[in-house]
Amino acid sequence: MEVPENLLYTQEHEWVRVDGTKAVVGITEFAQDQLGDIVFVELPEPGTLVEQENPFGVVESVKTVSDLYAPISGTVTGTNKDLEAHPEQVNSEPYGKGWIIEIEVSDEKELEKLMSADDYIAQCEKEQG
């Protein structure tokens, strides 16, 4: 299972790539594998305010619906429009073409609440039992 070192993670299986004041968000390899074939991603409109740990969208696989939680508070500055036609990119490239939204971070301190790759791996191992 791929868990890139340079990203931060949430308990809800989102990843965050911080670049200055911007944060790009997606779901992890573990999450996409658990969900199975993703067929629909509900994206917020750019400009939407999102709050850390609150739902901002939905990802649907053939079998299940799962909320997406904002890893950090801020304003949505971009969404991955490709996912409308190609939601399967979340499965095939969860850390690349499968990115979901970009957020202008409002409070950098919130980043401290996120997990490192090592901590996240430990959580996944625990969940798998």
Add this chain to the structure above:
Amino acid sequence: MTNVSDLKTTPLHAIHKALGGKLVPFAGWHMPIQFKGVMEEHKCVRDGVGIFDVSHMGEIEISGPDAKKLIQHLVTNDIEPMQNNQALYTLMCLETGGVVDDLLVHRFSDDHYFLCVNASNSDKDFQWILKNAGDFNAVIKNTSQETAQLAVQGKHAEALMQKLCDAPLSEIEYYHFRKGKIHNFECILARTGYTGEDGFEIYIDAKHAESTYKALIEEGKAFDLQPIGLGARDTLRMEMGYALYGNELNENCNPLEAGLGWVIKLQKDDFLGKSALKKQKDAGLSRKLVGIRLLDRGVPRPHYRVLKEGSPVGELTSGTFSPSLNIGIGLCYVSTEYAKPGTKLDVEIRKLNVPAEVVKPPFLPSRIKKS
């Protein structure tokens, strides 16, 4: 949370794990929901051939001088015209007309039959049959435990199975079966299924299931066979608009509304539910089960509301993403005024009204081999 150790397992449990199956609780069983993924498995069955473990399904054998009379009393369809080695889809109803189960009747001979029933209902059905067997001179046996069932479905099913079968499979017509051998084990080979593709369902002694399954997987390599989980089993049946017990059918539903009038033979002698069903038919139907196809993106799910100009007109009994059509599809009971194909409705998905239209199932043409 269901405790996995309380769940029943099929004889193929270990091999599912070894093949990378994702196992989940289903109707009291620990079953693979998927192997490589629902989409790929679905397409594998539509384009080639796939193998399903459906050993969780129940089998009930009925034999004896009154076997036929007893089954006629229990089921809504007419088994009188059945020939040996023929299968028949039917319902078993309560006196109220509500559905106890939907099932297949297989006739070995005039006094010997076996029923294939839903996994979730097999104990209930067996008790129901015993309770209503009264003075009928018949032996009723629940053989679910010792019987495994495999489904090989898709256009290459016959060619693949023929490599392991002695019986000439091309001679078995749709909804017929015969006893034969597969991989040298006695079994029942039935040309039936739940996918809308040509294919077979194999009933075999549980002891021989694993070895037979492995042999089919091995021979299947030449046909790009894949193991298929319950996820794709559901999307495949949904595209055909086949009813699923627990979703479209239950003890409170009206099977005439479900479009199953064709298996309810009101002209036949008394059977359980007949007078209620006759009354319902005479009164005329107020609702009908229809197919719903989304016209925009989104995935309809069971219990989502269906609206006409903002007012609720029904609730989806089933809903999924159709891998073949690449769009959301569902089934819903609606008032007959909205049942006409082409009627524009909305499906409420998380407060959003997604446009949809009524269609007459199947959602795509079936490719079963009707004789």
